[in-house]
Amino acid sequence: MTLPQLVSGGLDSNDDRIGYFYTITYRYKVAGLTVSDGTVTVNNTVTSTSTDGDDSVTDDGTSWNTLSLVPSISKTGSYDSETGLITWTITVNDSGNDLVGAVLTDDMFSSATGDITVSPDEGYTLQTSGGKVTGINFTAVTSDGKNNNTYTITYTTQAPDSSFSSQTVNNEATIDKDGKSNSTTGTATVPGSGSVSKSYVDSEDTSDENVKIATWSTTISKPTSGVLTSGTVLYDSLMSSSTEDNTKHWYSASQLADIYATMVGIFGSDGFTMTVSKNYGNQVDYSDIDSSETYTRYTITLLKDYQMSSDLTYTYKSTLDTSTVSSQTMFSNHVDVAGVTSDASYPPKTVTKTDGNGNEGTSMVQSSDGSLTWIIKVVMNDTATSMTVTDTLPDDVTLTSLTYGTQYGPVTATISGDMITAGSDTYNTIGLGLTGSISGNDITLNFTAPENGTLKSAISNESTIYITVKAQYDMTKVESGKTATVMLTNNVSVTRDNEDIGSDSQTQQVTVGTTTSSDDDSSVINKEQTGSTADMIYDSSGKGTVNTNQVGYTHVLNYTIDINPDAEDLASGSDTLTLTDTLRYYKENNPTYTLIQGSVVLYDEDGNAVPSSDWSWTYEDVAEDEAYPNQWHQGILTVTLPDSGHYILKYNYQINQNSATEGNWYLVTNTSTLEGVSNGSDSEDTNYQYMHQSGGGSVYATGTYTLNKVDVSNYGITLPGATFTVYKYDGDDDDSNDEEITSYTTDSSGVARITNSSSNPTYDYDMLYYAVETSAPAGYELPESPTKYYFTYTKELTLALIAPLALQNQVTDLSNTTGVAYVENEKIKTIDLTVNKEWFTADGDETSRSDGSITYDVIQVATAEDGTSTESTYKSGETLSHDDDWTKTYYELPVSGKDDSGNTFTYTYYVKENAVSGYDTSYTNSNNDSSTTAADMAIASDSATITIRNTAQKQYDLPDTGGNGTQWHYIAGAVLSLLAIGLLIFKVYKRYQIGGHL
Incomplete structure (x- = not known):
């Protein structure tokens, strides 16, 4: 084909041509293709030539398509x-x-x-x-x-x-x-019916203080069949830092000999084979092992069926080098029986040094005033009566305070000049003696047990002594109005009963000082934490506080953000701004923080609260690294608000006790950012001293699990009427037989609170429960797989003994903390259906009509998952008239639902008019369908429209042929009628004259 010449628009900044182009669409029918041809590849090549009369340019392109008549x-x-x-x-x-x-x-x-x-x-x-x-x-x-x-x-x-x-x-x-x-x-x-579990038993010392002998236990449960079949493979591997390394964790030849003897005792000498390997290498038959070599794995293969009368448990030993172990578990043991696995880990080292947030490695810390914190953790044995801790501070750092004893309820030491002595006992730390001294950078602490006791008995027989060192960097080293970053390393060594038990160090990269902003800064966001952070002022008893407005006592952080004070248009091309507010904290051994749902309020510049329909917010609390759920966390508040306005956002975080230590100072950082806006970020560091409250006062109280029911896209919309049911967890992976305990319904504020009365408890101690949404609030969908919120109240047992390993990071122990969750629901999808009425003449011309009305029904069509449909009248006897402008809209009609049996249906809608005399009826819809059958118009699309069209029926008149018409027929009929009446009267009269009756 030949097409008209196109005109070029020149070249753009990238030297690409600017111009117009043709799009040519065509089809080919491939004839003669049969199934026997199999899969056929079709090639199509097009060639184009363009000329200006002098020069020609030719280009071509190729496309491939695959055709097949073989059924899929x-x-x-x-x-x-x-x-x-x-x-x-x-x-x-x-x-x-x-x-x-x-x-x-x-x-x-x-x-x-x-x-x-x-x-x-x-x-x-x-x-x-x-x-x-x-x-x-x-x-x-x-x-x-x-x-x-x-x-x-x-x-x-x-x-x-x-x-x-x-x-x-x-x-x-x-x-x-x-x-x-x-x-x-x-x-x-x-699924299989077997299971396997592994546990660490204990360890023993060797002649090398860094080399330990660990004992492990494996239990193989009896399957339903009672048989471990021939060919079953069991392998057991030793791990170090998540990999096999026979220089750090290994089986010796003698330990493998013990394992082999154990297997002979279980399966018999002719019932299995055993191979060994190291570091994922080749398998070696057990009889060929090198007695001087170390290995990381053994593999057992059954040669015949093994009939189990009960669960099978056996123990064995491994060797590990602890010289490089951190307090985060480094050594583990993995077992796999026919694909069913279990793991166990070696416990932490004896002496550990961390920063104030529990970080062991080098950590990054912001400290505007130069305050610093290090924590020393020393694992206790059962017999020690004395311990000496030598802590060496970095240069330019001095000691300001020191606590020691249990993690909860430590004692505050008395510091007088260079001398350190014991403070007053607490409820958890009793009779632990302390004398110490400060010499240069060295702090020496000598601990002694109470009379006739041990160091462990002085800390309520807990496993670890915690020593918290508060210190101060020399701020004269920092230029006024500037910040400086310094690397500060703190070292500690410990002897117990005159025996060296270990040492450790921790480095903090600390940014100290503050930067003074210039007057030229034009920040569009300013954040402030308005609660007091002054030092606690203790009363004469030393056990109370006078300044009860301090955030460490109120347990509430109060934040205010001034947004866009000049009411500028900050987001060109958009009507909204997105604010991301992140509160960062370290979870383990620290307080945790919960956003208080009712505290999040947006105010306009006149101080009026902005309606929730005009802005929205959502919130999540997430671990920065999923592999370490108890370390760094972020509470992320995301706010969508109108652009080009001046607003004030206020919100509060509750400080939860979790592992907070009385009198300790804690740092939390909160950063707010307006996305895509220059100068749209501000950050606030809050350093506060924590103190236990003697009597409540918290929005989210210890012992209570608060479920906030919210709209998925706007947490400012709370949802009453949702039902949560609590079940007792039984661990069998079958929820249908879990025991139902009770249920809760969210109140007018969308809140349900799970509590346990001490006088009439609903929940037993040391049992695992979970709450799950079982009925959604009106207008919202119940999730297909609702989240389970696990909780327990511990008393005699630890969480590790109550909850399976896979759930432990999901369980809230309400005996010592609070539980809070934001539970989202999506709105049930709905449509708006508009019904229009149009009138047409018999010739098909649209006309108007100002009198009369029509009636019709709105029909709902419910279609099940198997494709079957049923109809029901959704609205009956609806009317339309000229007063309605011949149109009516039905809002928020559901497009899906469930019956009482839980079966899911999708809904479509159509309207059916009651016949109008003299008119024919047809229908059209917004899908461009048309029909004279109403049901053909069933629709459920967004902004659905159905139009009822009434067309007048044609009327026919007989033609005038020019004759006399019917007039003479009428006259003749009338004359005959009069003659008949006259004759009747005459006969009656004659009868009367001769004496007859009428």
Whole structure:
């Protein structure tokens, strides 16, 4: 083809041509293609030539397409633990090819436990042999001899007998037509009934103080069958920093000999083989090991079935080098039995030094006033009666205060000049003696046990002594109005009963000082924490405080952010701004922080609260590293607010006790940023001293789990009427049989509070429970898999003994902390349906009508997941008239729902007019459909519209042919009627005259 010349627009800044182009769309029909051709690749090349009369430019392009008439096929399998059956589902011919003559075969048709169902139920015959189905032949369903249906074939088979580990069942199906075929394999997983658990038992010293002998225990549970089958493989590996390293954690030859002897005692000498390896290397038969070598793994393979009468437990030993171990567990032991695994870890080292937030490695700290914190943790044994701690501060740093004893309830030491002595006992630290001194950078602390006691008994028999060192950097080293970054390393060494038990160090990269802003700064956001952070002022008893407005006592941080004070247009092209506010804190051994839901308020420049419909906010608390959920956390408040306005945002965080220490100072950093806005960031560091309150006062109280029910896109919209049900956790992975304890319904503020009365407790101590949403608030959807909120009240047991390992980071121990969660719900999806009325003349011209009205019904069509539909009248007898301008809108009609049995339905809508005399009715909708049948207009799209069209019926008049018409007929009829009446009167009169009766 030849097309008119296009005019170039020159070149842009990247030397690319600016101009116009043609788009040419066309189709080819590929004739003569048959199934026997299989998959055919079609190539199409186009060449274009452009000329200005002197020069020509030629270009070409190529496209490849793949065509096939072989029917498509897919297959899935699912296991039902209640019936022990696997359901297989095959989908044939999604591609819509002609199936006539095609044959479907399947590996397991002959093993089907019941009927094989085929949908649609037409166009096929079953192929059988010996009373079993072997295949399905597809036949024609149309008059032209074709079958383009898509089929779903479903049947069940018996699952294999339960084994120790899960089993994968594979099942292949093939569709063949004219010798060309497609195959697919469906899989189903049958869970195993076995389990395995591993634990660390204890350790013993060796001649090398850094080398320890650890004892481990493995328990293999008895499966349902009671048999560990021949071929079962068990392997056990030693890990160091998540990898196998035989220089740090290993089995010696003698330890492997003990393991081999244990296995002989269990399985018999002819019941297994044993191989060993190191660092993921090749397996070596046990009989060939090198006695001078060390190994990291042994593997047991059963040679015959082993009948178990009960659970199987055995112990063994390994060797590890602790010279480089950190207090974060470094050594572990992994076991795998037929794919079922378990792990256990070696406990931490004896002496650990951290910063004030629990960081062991080099940490980054901001300290505007130069205040610093280090924590020393020393693990106690059962017999020690004396301990000397030598702590060496870095240069330019001096000691300001010191606490010692238990983590909760430590004693504050008395410092007088260079001398340090014991302070007053607390409820947890009693009789722990202390004398010490300060010499240069060295702080020496000599601890002694109470009379007839041990150091451990002085700390209420807890496992660890905590020593918190508060210090001050020399701020004369920092230029006024400037900041400086310094590296400060603190070292500690410890002897216990005159024996060296270890040392450690911790480095802080500290930014000290503050920067004075110039008058030219034009920040559009200013943050302030308004609560007092002054030192605690203790009363004469030393146990109370006078300044009860200090945030460490009120346990509330009060933040105010001044946003866009000049009401500028900060977000060009957008009507909204996004503010991200991040509160950063260290969780372990520190207070935690919870945003108080009702405290988040946005004010305009006149001090009026902005309605929640005009702005929104959401909140989440997340670990910075998912691998370390108890370390650094961020509370992230995200606010969407109008642009071009001056606003004040206020919100409060509650300080939760968690692991806060009485009298300790804690630092929290809060940063706010307006996304994409210059000078749109500000940060506030708050350093406060913590003190326990003697009597409540917190919004979120210890012992209470508060569930805040909120809209998923705006936490400022709270949702009353949601139901949460509490169940007792039983650990069997089957929620249907969990014991229901009680239920809670969110109040008018969208809040449900789980509490436990001491006089009439709902929940037992040392048991695990979970709350889950079981009924959504009105207008909102219940999530398909609602989140479970686990909690317990500990008393005699620890959390580690109550909750399985996989859940421990999800469980809140309400005996010593508070639980708070924001629980989101999405609105039920709805549509608005507009009904319009149009009038037309008999000739099809649209006209208007000012009198009368019409009536109609709004019909809801409910379609189930299996495709079946039912109709019901959603609104009956609706009217439209000229007063409505012949239009009416129905708002927020649901597009999905569930019946009382929990079945899910999708909804569409149509309207059906009651007939108007003299008019024919038709319908159109916003999908551009039209029909005279109302049900054909069923719709559920956004801004759905249905128009009722009434067209006048034609009226017919007889033509005038020019004759006398009907007038003479009327006259003749009238004359005959008068004659008949006269004759009747005459006869009556004659009868009367001769004496007859009338």
